Amino acid sequence: MITRGVLLVDPGAVPRGDWGARARQRALVAALAGGPDVVVVGLGALALGGVHGLPLHYVPEFTSLSGVHLRSSAQARARRLERHAAIDGHPKLVQVGGVTIAGPLWALSQGLPGMDREHAVAVVDSALQVGAISPSALPVLTDLLAGSRGVRSLRRWLTLVDGRAESPLETRARLECHDAGVPPDDLQRVVLDARGRFIGRCDMVWELGGGRLLVIEMDGGHHRRDGQIDIDNARDNSLTRAAHVVYHYGWRHLGTHVIAATVRDELGRAGRAA
Known part of the structure; x- marks a missing residue:
């Protein structure tokens, strides 16, 4: 007042x-x-x-x-x-x-x-x-x-x-990957299983070849509320069964270079130059 x-x-x-x-x-x-x-x-x-x-x-x-x-x-x-x-x-x-x-x-x-x-x-x-x-x-x-x-x-x-970025956290993670020379291939990618059923919509993805994806999810505070973690776990299990690679990061990982390093390592394992 x-x-x-x-x-x-x-x-x-x-x-x-x-x-x-x-x-x-x-x-x-x-x-x-x-x-x-x-x-x-x-x-x-x-x-x-x-x-x-x-x-x-x-x-x-x-x-x-x-x-x-x-x-x-x-x-x-x-x-x-x-x-x-x-x-x-x-x-x-x-x-x-x-x-x-x-x-x-x-x-x-x-x-x-x-x-x-x-x-x-x-x-x-x-x-x-x-x-x-x-x-x-x-x-x-x-x-x-x-x-x-x-x-x-x-x-x-x-x-x-x-x-397409759905949070400032996603934006900042994307910028870090851009600066490191490994920008994502897509944002908010809808991923389906072999039968065409919806698995999830993923924050950032990189193509690994053979239909496989590297998926990085940026988890803000809402992921710890309202049972969201159970939903995330179920989706991650489905992504893993479909041979995709999934990582989760949060605010505390920004500035540590761990996100871009993970992307570079996974692209290297897949035989794709960063």
């Missing part, structure tokens, strides 16, 4: 491990701080729009529709935005839960500058995956980024985007 200009947010209201909820909570700080005519922009707008992969400790930004002077604080930053011509199919403003936010394409153009590669690719992957933007919007986004901080790097990183 706001009392005499003081914003109080209960940090215990959101579980520490729920990164998406914490990102949205930060965005609501901007909505509360700006007053009735506020528009949440940039990363906060993306968070409220359901996009994942944002930096956890970002400062949300807001602007005003009425043009009144806004004051920044340590918790929320007022931002004056340049005016751009409207783009068909990409609304500048949308409403989410009673809060006015920048439309997703515009929010990306506001929030991406200054990001590192891992966050930038994960955020755009997620925007595609949740349907906030379509692949046809990427060239438009590239144009909107003109003149932004780090635009050359951002444009290069946008070539690495793949909306």
